[in-house]
Amino acid sequence: MTVSSELSSNAWAESLPEPLRGELATLESAYFRHVDAGDVDCAITGSSALVFRRHLELGLQRPPGTARVRVYHPDDGSGIGAAVQLVTDDMRLLVESVASALTRIGATVSEVIHPIFEVMRDDEGRLHSAAPHEVDGNGVTGLRESWIHVQLHPSTSRDVLERIEAEVPDVLTDVRQVIGDTEAMRAVQDRLARELIRTADAGSSPYPVTDLVDCAHLLRWLADGHFTLLGYARFQRRPVAGAEAKSVVVPDSCLGVLRPNVGTDFQVPVNGGRRPLLMLTQGLVPATVHRSVYPYFIGVAEADASGTVVGGHLFIGVFTVAALHENVLDIPVIARRVRTVIEQCGFDLESFSGQAMLEVIQSFPRTELFSSDIDTMRRTASAVLSVGMRRQVRLFLRQDSYGRFVAAMVYLPRDRYTTRVRLEIQDILVRELGGVSIDYSARVSENELASVYFTVHLPEPGTRVDTSEANRVRIQNLLAEASRTWDDHLRDEVARSTVLDPAVVQRYAAALPDGYKEDFGPSRALADIVRLERLDGETIDQHLYRRPDAAPGSWRFTLYIGSGISLSQVLPLLQSLGVEVVDERPYEVEFGDGRMAWIYDFGLQARPDLLRMSLYRNMDAELVETADRLDLLDAQERGLRERFTEAFDALWHGRAESDPLNELVLRAGLQWRSVSILRAYSKYLQQADFPYSQANIARVLLASPDIARLFVGLFQAMFDPDSASAERADELRAAVRERINEVVSLDADRILRAILGVVTATLRTNYYVVDAEGLPRDYLSLKVDPHAIAELPRPRPQFEIFVYSPRVEGVHLRFGAVARGGLRWSDRLEDFRTEILGLVKAQAVKNAVIVPVGAKGGFVVKRPPAPSGDPATDRQALQGEGVECYRTFISGLLDVTDNVDHASGEVIPPARVVRRDGDDTYLVVAADKGTATFSDIANDVAKKYGFWLGDAFASGGSAGYDHKAMGITAKGAWESVKRHFAEMNVDT
16 A cells, blocks of 8 residues: 555545645655655654655645744654654745754754645635646646655754744744845845946045945855845944944845844944945854854945945855855955965966965965955965975964954864864864854865864954964964874974884884874883884783773783784683783784784773782781872882783793683782792692692682792792791791681682692702793792602602693602603693503512512693694694603703712702702603603703713613614513423423
């Protein structure tokens, strides 16, 4: 069913006049003819049929010469939402005037429908018939009406709708008055132009003849499509008793919006006894007809023989778009001024300098040229021309003669003209000139300078503003500072710095994205550039900081890296440190040579209690309050930042594992390597068949950060070669037991006591061992006394070494001072110690007659290479990783094993290893499953350590015998026995 059939099938349509009922389909089609159907459906609330019906209902009755206006509210039951409908005589300027009024009121327009109908009405305005208006005529001779439907946004407020109801009818009245008086105003304009020519020919005016002729030509130029007339009034100078004569408007002369009681009070500026022939000034309130801009008053004075103004003519209107872009040499009055200015500067118009001067003047707003005399125009144009290629800001001020506004022309480098800069300039001009509002128009071309013309409206007519040279320069300096770009401020920063080469900084200024420049200032950028310059290969840099206004627990973390990353690579690492990532801002730094770098800025949120625990851990309540009040925590915050960034660096490069224990960096204030000590003991307990999982152990340590710190302190007191103290260790051990006694949970009690037991049972560690460059090991070796650890299953070896790193874990069990055994590449990550213990049990049974005690060891690869899809490549990659892990495992064993001086036979303890046991120089390894070809690797490691056994450290190497190749195995021995019996003719 079509819309028109819906309308014609109901009882409402029956009440319409017979001709109108038959025209519904045609009218409905014409109503929506110039509107896209999809746009209508999207914009209109309800059905389009209802929109047409409501408009038809509104148009059924319209007395001649009036306008019907209805504003619909979303909840008024009309079914069409928020909308405005009008029915009035078709007139010029109607649609744009209504649209401008709605914008000025603050309404958001979703759709506009404005058909024109030819209608027949009776004397009382009742609608009898209607037909679409056709441009080429349709034979209908009725009244031409404009029907306007404006659909408003559904969120339009009731206050806005009420303002529309109050103001739109007045706008329609103004339009009707302007259109009705247009011919009369044009007649006055033409008559005045002719009178000026006659006066010039007669020579009877005190004004120069050239001014009279120019003014006449200007009036005709304005009438030729360059000025939309809105109103006219004539004024006269009338004597006032005891006072100076006063100019007043002649009421009977008023036309258009200047008629009494019509439209807005424009406060016509007519006072002044002496004035130039031609005057142009801007109105105080926006025009209600045509465009919602401030209209211009154009005044033409009449003077007596002495030059005293005795009356004159005022036209009010709006310059058309064509006028605002007209060539200045084609505009009467202005053209003569322009030619005079160029001549006074000593230039020929056709010369290079003359054309340059003309181009500068062409950039001036046409309205400003009307208001500027020759001297002002010359000074301004010369100043702009002198700027030339220099990147400077120039300001020119002029207050209109009636104190209504200040015109401000601003010239600035084209690349500096942005919306942000314009808004800052507007704020400065309004503030410094005492304005109440401001308008602007901009001209941006291929020239080096952009020009922006501002009109600063003053509170009331007659307001005087300081436009002196000193004040102009002061405001100009403010504008110059506001227009300075981020790159300009960066150049200033680097000029004060001796850290970076300005050329390097300039390269980064071009590479840093706009988003970065909006978020960070130049001083921060210099620090970031230093960090980016330090990047090399796979290195990263970081920065943890707090904004001054940040809420408790809110931090920002910046990551600098030479390659792009995904959030999934970073988030788990940050979360393991106990913080939540609440936002992320990536910045891609792209250099001209194709090199790339990235800056990632993360918003972090840590629980206030977590940070408080870290910052205030050594303070009682009174000290905490004092620290908060006196800002005494800067040093501790710096320490927190260092711990956090060092921990993230270790996590990123794989030197630390990503697990909940990392939260101890913030919660307990521990270094990441200190956390690794607790992680190693936790991993060792897991291998010892401890009944609690890693997650449970971590949960207990996080709940007791003070005990975690005591564990680390105890470890340091026992093994730090620079500060080891048995007395201090005893005190800390007692303190740990005291704190454990306060723990309520039995599970937590057992976990904490187990850790204490393993720490106490530790005999040696390589934690404090450093290489030639002073760097610590990236793996941790713990030699323990198994008989002192209650959690270990039996049998317990005499010596045990546990090697831990994020890459490899391994254990070596030795059941006697002199014992050897193979090292296995295990694949049992969770319980490889159980596997090794089982092997050493079997070895004890198998070799009981040969060797009373034995040894076994094994390791696991924790980070095997990711599959590539090629089995051969994958096997090779896994083998390579296994070799590296084996090297680390052997190194970990040798780190805590004594050496022997070949010359003297003296025992040499390992450097920076505190020994809590006796000499232990015997360590011999052999091949086992997965390591059959690794003996040379082990011997190579031993050689680098200068281990006293040399290539005897690992049996089965290339310098010894290959057991499998030569049959030196249990099976080989049995085959030899069988042969021996065969030679004796004994059947086996």
